[in-house]
Amino acid sequence: MTAAQPRVAIVGTGVIGAMAAWRLAARGARVLAFDAYGRGHDRGASAGESRIFRTVYKEGASYVPLLLKAxxxxxxxxxxxxxxxxxxxxxxTLGAPDEPDVAAVRRCAEDAGLPHEILDRAQSAARFPQHRLDEGEIAVHDPGAGVLRPEPAVQAALEAAEEHGARILSYHPVDDVTERAGGWRITALGETHDVDHVVLSPGPWAARFAPTAALPVQAQLITACWFAARDVAAHRPDRLPIAIRRHPEAGFSCFPVLDGVAVKIVPHHLGWPPIDGPENLPRGADPGFARAASAAVARLLPGLVPDPVRIGTYAEGFTPDGHPAVGPLPGAPGATVLTGFSGHGFKLAPVFGQIAADLALTGETAYDLTALDPHRFTTT
Ligand SMILES: Cc1cc2nc3c(=O)[nH]c(=O)nc-3n(C[C@H](O)[C@H](O)[C@H](O)COP(=O)(O)OP(=O)(O)OC[C@H]3O[C@@H](n4cnc5c(N)ncnc54)[C@H](O)[C@@H]3O)c2cc1C
Structure with a gap:
């Protein structure tokens, strides 16, 4: 290490901060990464066994270059x-052909020229009998999609950062971040650390963290339920793709068996209610939620036992437009903020880590961040 190498602090080592630590350290920065909890903990947005990766992206074609780099x-x-x-x-993606998400996925695949197949009900039943389709429903198959492993991913990124010299400070809640001549002072556990640049990646804690509290990031509860598979082999990733189900009675994302027992369902139709910060995450789901999730499974996934064997609760930060805030922090352009990933951040995390490194080290990035600029939420 030389004195010329910039010192960069990262606040929050969920998947976004962990990837930023990896990309920054790999480029020679002296990284100091703080988190209030341990690596890959389950109180925020970056845990819960599995995450969807896909490149046929209904959220907008502008994400495709980011997804390919990710x-x-x-x-x-x-x-x-x-x-x-x-x-x-x-x-x-399963549902009626004119259901907005099903139509959008199909359009995105066609517009971007990405490989995909449209299966009618009979073709879907032959290839993917795990899903029950109603008359007239279709399946859009995206061969470029897959499943990510969140806890090992956070561990891997932080270990890779450490191999490049980063210091990872778990159980170090940051109390204060202040601008000083030519840099920033971070206060954690009563100690101060002076750095040249700071990356703020507090996830759903954004509203509780003074430097990012002005951004409209609402913490919301996302509940996942695991249902035992009757035939486990038929529900492993080699036979069961990830899925997004749209149906008049239910909507959910569905993940193949990774733990040897159960398929994970994240119900969408039951809502992701606001919570008063991740510290107030409930431990479990109320019985009404569990019954409604069970009913969806009984109706649409005949190979599962429709009683959840496990329920997990997680917090995610949502912005009003559903896109994250990524870029210079309003009012403090020397700091970089990445938060409010609104249920979509995991698959993209490595490229956002790269972007954090670009901004911290050079003040610019080759990626077009116009739609993600945090200033879109400021009134001045
Ligand atoms: C249940 C669920 C399912 C999802 N499914 C998908 C999916 O299938 N595909 C997909 O791409 N995305 C998905 N997402 C979204 C994705 O997981 C998130 O966008 C992503 O994990 C956000 O990561 P993060 O680092 O911003 O937040 P977090 O992982 O919450 O990390 C923020 C970190 O900041 C720390 N922190 C906060 N304040 C301080 C402080 N003052 N001092 C020190 N540390 C602090 C916290 O302890 C925390 O570790 C899902 C999210 C959830 C919750």
Whole structure:
């Protein structure tokens, strides 16, 4: 290390901060990464066994270059860490052809020229009998989709950062971040740390963290339920793609068996209610939620026992427009903020880590961040 190498502090080592630490340290920065909890903890947004990766992206074609770079970086991290993080098991979007999400996925695949297949009800039943389709419903199959492993991914990124000299300070809640001549002072556990740049990645804690509290990031509760598979082999990733199900009675994302027992369902139709900060995350779901999730499974996933064997609660930060805030912090352009990923951040995390490193080290990035600029939420 030389004195010329910039010192960069990162506040929050969920998947976004962990990836920022990896990309910054790999480029020679002296990284100091703080988190109030341990690596890969389950109180925020970056835990829960599985995450969807997809490149046919209904949220907007502008994300496609980011997704392609993210996929490349996921593979780099796998090689560097020796861990399996992304399994390209394919992905299904299931529902009526005129259902808005089903139509949008199909349009996105066609517009971007991405490989995909449209399966009618009979074709879907032959290939993916795990899903029950109603008359007239279709499946859009995306062979480029897959499942990510969140806890190993956060571990891998932080270990890779450490190999490049980063210091990871778990159980170090940051109390204060103040601008000083030519840099920033971070206060944690009563100690101060002076750095040249700061990356703020507090996830759903953004509203509780003074430097990011002005951004409209609402913490919301997302509940996941695991249902035992009657035939486990038929529900593993080699036979069951990830899926997004749209149906008049239910909507959910569906993940293949990774724990040897159960398929994970994240109900969408039951809502992701606001919570008063991740500290107030409930431990479990209320019985009404569990019954409604069970009813959806009984109706649409005949190979599962429709009683959840496990329920997990997580917090995510949502912005009013559903896109994250990524870029210079309003009012303090020397700091970089990345928060409010609104349920979509995991798959993109490596490229956002790269962007954090670009902004911290050079003040600019080749990626077009116009739609994600945090200033869109400021009134002045
Ligand atoms: C249940 C669920 C399912 C999801 N499914 C998908 C999916 O399938 N595909 C997908 O791409 N995305 C998905 N997402 C979204 C994705 O997981 C998130 O966007 C992503 O994990 C956000 O990561 P983060 O680092 O911003 O937040 P977090 O992981 O919450 O990290 C923020 C960190 O900041 C720390 N922190 C906060 N304040 C301080 C402080 N003052 N001092 C020190 N540390 C602090 C916290 O302890 C925390 O570790 C899902 C999210 C949830 C919750």
């Amino acid at each position: 996929r490349e970086l996921w593979r780099t991290l796998e090689t560097d860490s020796g861990r399996a993080l992304l399994t390209l098991c394919g992905g299904l």
